[in-house]
Amino acid sequence: MIKKYLKYQVPNVILLLLVTPAVFSQNIPARKIKKMFEKSEILNEHFTGFSLFDQDKDKMVFEQNGSKHFIPASNTKTYTFYTALEMLGDSIPALKYITKSDSLIFWGTGDPTLAYSTFKSNKVLDFLKKSDKKLFFVATNYKGNFYGAGWNYDDYLEDFQPEMTAFPxxxxxxxxxxxxxxxxxxxxxxxxxxxxxxxxxxxxxxxxxxxxxxxxxxxxxxxxxxxxxxxxxxxTSPELTISLLEEKINKDITLLDIPLPKDFRIIYSEKTDDVLRKMMMVSDNFIAEQLLLVCASTLSNDLSTNTIIDYSKANFMKEFANDITWVDGSGLSRYNLFTPNSSIALLKKIGIKVNDEERLHSLFPAGGVSGTLKRAYKTDNDKPFVWAKTGTLTNVYNQCGYIITRKGKKLIYSFMNNNFTKTTDEIRAEMARIITEIHNKY
Structure with a gap:
């Protein structure tokens, strides 16, 4: 009887032994992630939040202070990024205009790209140059201060804090x-x-x-x-905007104040992906703020940061809208407050919206390869394994993005650090150590 029993049971035992390691290898043990944080002397000296999400299993692996609020700094740009993905087509609307008798009247949309950075499109300037009509510029559609809520006025000389306008x-x-x-x-x-x-x-x-x-x-x-x-x-001023445009097109422009008629037309400039990529790679505050205004221009002719943030929260971020305080496009403001879990939810939405991993990764800084993560990580056999947006202010350093592990697991993470007194370099290095360990082990 014993031999008979073994005859039928041994294969099942062998099968169990063969299957069990594969089954268990599919899970990332939360206790081991927890130990990484408990053993980190650096991270235990300040307020740290971390959420790790398994995309394949569609479940949270681990969270520490995942529902607590942190100052996000430039992690805010991921919220601007998603809003632009939802609201803009493949190119940036750059100028609204009408022709009336012998006049061409135009309005700005907030497009940040005219003669800025590495952008090369001359569609707007060529359009104005080639017109045989008298040119009139309406500058009254920007509804806001020249700075965002909670910005540091002491930084007015810094290149990372230009003023916002309808026609930069x-x-x-x-x-x-x-x-x-x-x-x-x-x-x-x-x-x-x-x-x-x-x-x-x-x-x-x-x-x-x-x-x-x-x-x-x-x-x-x-x-x-x-x-x-x-x-x-x-x-900035409307008069200065006109002078700068006149210098570029060698034609006179006159200020005008009339409402935008319904029969307006639009001139487009750069590819949207190119503008989003530039914003994310170098963490460009100016592009981020202006992109929210461009999004607002698709709703009406009033360019308002507050209006577009409220619209985006109500229409694209319903699930976590009540969990965030969002006031600007760039993250310069310390009034912004997000949670690691809200950023995980946002990154899930971004991945679904883009629906193309190669394109998604091309839009984020890649660890060891590009943008603000180029020096933060080393590659694995010359290949990046983390794609994320950074966020830096004094005593603030965060990352949120995507990880692919050595075993092929696809993870989303949000790692937030506030109120530290060590250097940002020390915090960054410790974060990179933990993310790299997760990549290597799982």
């Missing part, structure tokens, strides 16, 4: 170079006359100052630094 030109920023004569050359050239030497202005480090309220730029009489370049946001 050259990123609303002046680029200042040292010239051969020892002075400065300014781009756009129209602004050159606003720069004056101040003999009483001396500083240990050479830099150019601008009056907060005006475009009065001053600089020391001597520039020692070779290859000097400074980018400084200029003070």
């Amino acid at each position: 030109v050259e990123g609303n920023t002046a680029k200042v170079y040292k010239n051969e004569a020892g002075g400065v050359t300014v781009k756009p050239p129209f602004l050159q006359s606003y720069f004056k030497v101040d003999p009483n202005f001396s500083s240990e480090y050479y830099f150019i100052k601008r009056d907060f309220y005006t475009n009065q730029f001053t600089y020391p009489s001597k520039i020692d630094k070779t290859g000097y370049l400074q980018e400084i946001p200029f003070k």
Whole structure:
């Protein structure tokens, strides 16, 4: 009887032994992820949140403070990114216009790309140049302050904080170079006359100052630094926008104030993916803020950050809209508050919307390869395994994105760190260590 019993049972035991490792290998044990955090002296010194989601199993693997609120910094751009995915087509609407008798009247849409960064499209400038009509610009459709809610006004000279407008030109920023004569050359050239030497202005480090309220730029009489370049946001106004456009197209433009008729037409500029990629790769605040205005332009002619955020939350983020406080497009504001779990939910939606892994990965910085993650991670056999958006402010460093493990598991993560006193480099390195360990082991 014993032999008979074994005869029929041994194959089942063998089968169980063969199957069990495969079954268990499909799960990532939460207790082991938890131990990684418990053993981290660096992460235990401040407020840390972490959520890890298994896409294949459609379930949360582990969370620590996943429902707690954190200042997201530039993780906010993923919310702007998703809003743009939902609301914009394959190209950026750049200008609305009508023709009336001998006049061409146009309105801005917030498009950030005109003569900015690496964008090359001249469709808007060519359109205005080629017109045989009198040009009129309506500048009253931007509904907001020149800065976002909660922005640091002390940073008005920093290139990461240009002002917002309906029709930005050259990123609303002046680029200042040292010239051969020892002075400065300014781009756009129209602004050159606003720069004056101040003999009483001396500083240990050479830099150019601008009056907060005006475009009065001053600089020391001597520039020692070779290859000097400074980018400084200029003070925007409808009149200055017109002057900068007139310089580029060599035609007169007149300010006008009329409502947008229903029969308007649209000129498009850059490919939407190219603009989104630029925003995500270098964490461009200006593009992020202006993209929300571009999204608003698809609803009405009023360009309002508040309106488009409310619309996006109500229409695209219903499941977690009550769990987030979202006030700007870039994350410059410390009023923004998101949870690791809300970012996981958002990243799931982004993946579904894009529905193409190669395209999705191309739009995010890749660890060890590109953007803000180029130096944060090493590749695995020359291949990246993490694609994520970073977020950095003083005492804040976060990442949220996608991981593919050595065993092929597809994970989503949100890793948030607030109120630390160590350097950002130390926090970044510890985060990379943990994410790399998850990649290697699972």
